[in-house]
Amino acid sequence: MNIIMALLSGLLFGLGLIVSGMTNPAKVLGFLDLAGDWDPSLAFVMGGAVLVGSLGFALGARRRRTLLGEAMRLPTATRIDRRLVLGSLTFGAGWGMAGYCPGPALASLAQGGGKPLLFSVSMLAGMAVFEVVERVRNGTANRAG
Numbered sequence: 264m265n266i267i268m269a270l271l272s273g274l275l276f277g278l279g280l281i282v283s284g285m286t287n288p289a290k291v292l293g294f295l296d297l298a299g300d301w302d303p304s305l306a307f308v309m310g311g312a313v314l315v316g317s318l319g320f321a322l323g324a325r326r327r328r329t330l331l332g333e334a335m336r337l338p339t340a341t342r343i344d345r346r347l348v349l350g351s352l353t354f355g356a357g358w359g360m361a362g363y364c365p366g367p368a369l370a371s372l373a374q375g376g377g378k379p380l381l382f383s384v385s386m387l388a389g390m391a392v393f394e395v396v397e398r399v400r401n402g403t404a405n406r407a408g
Contacts, residue, residue, distance in 0.1 A: 276370075277370035280366055285366075285367045291305060291364075323337055324337060
C-alpha cells in the first residue's frame, strides 16, 4: 500500500507541476530574472506549497502514526551548518542555470525533449558522486550496503 500511495502522491505532484507551468524552464528563469521581465507566478506556486506543507507538518506533529499506520517520522534537524548552506547554494546555482529543479525535471521527462533528460542524467550523476564522497568521508567505501 505504501508504494501505491507514493506513486499516487508523485503523480499528483507531477500533475500539479505541469498544470502550474513549472515544468517550463522559461517560466522558472523568468521568476529568477529580477532585473528583467520578472514573472511572479512561481512565487504563488511556492506560497501555495509552503501553506499546504505547513498545514501537513502541523497535522503530522500531532500524530504518532501515518494514515497508513506507519510510525510518524518527522525531520528533527534544526542546525544551519556549512554543508546545508553550500548544498543550498549549489542547488540554487543549478536551478538558475538550467531552469529546472528535480521535481519539474522529472515531470518534464514525460513531455519529452533533450533538456530535461540531460538535466536528469546530470542530477543522477551528481547524486552518485555525493554518495561516493559521503561513503569515503564516513569510511564506509569498502563496506557492503
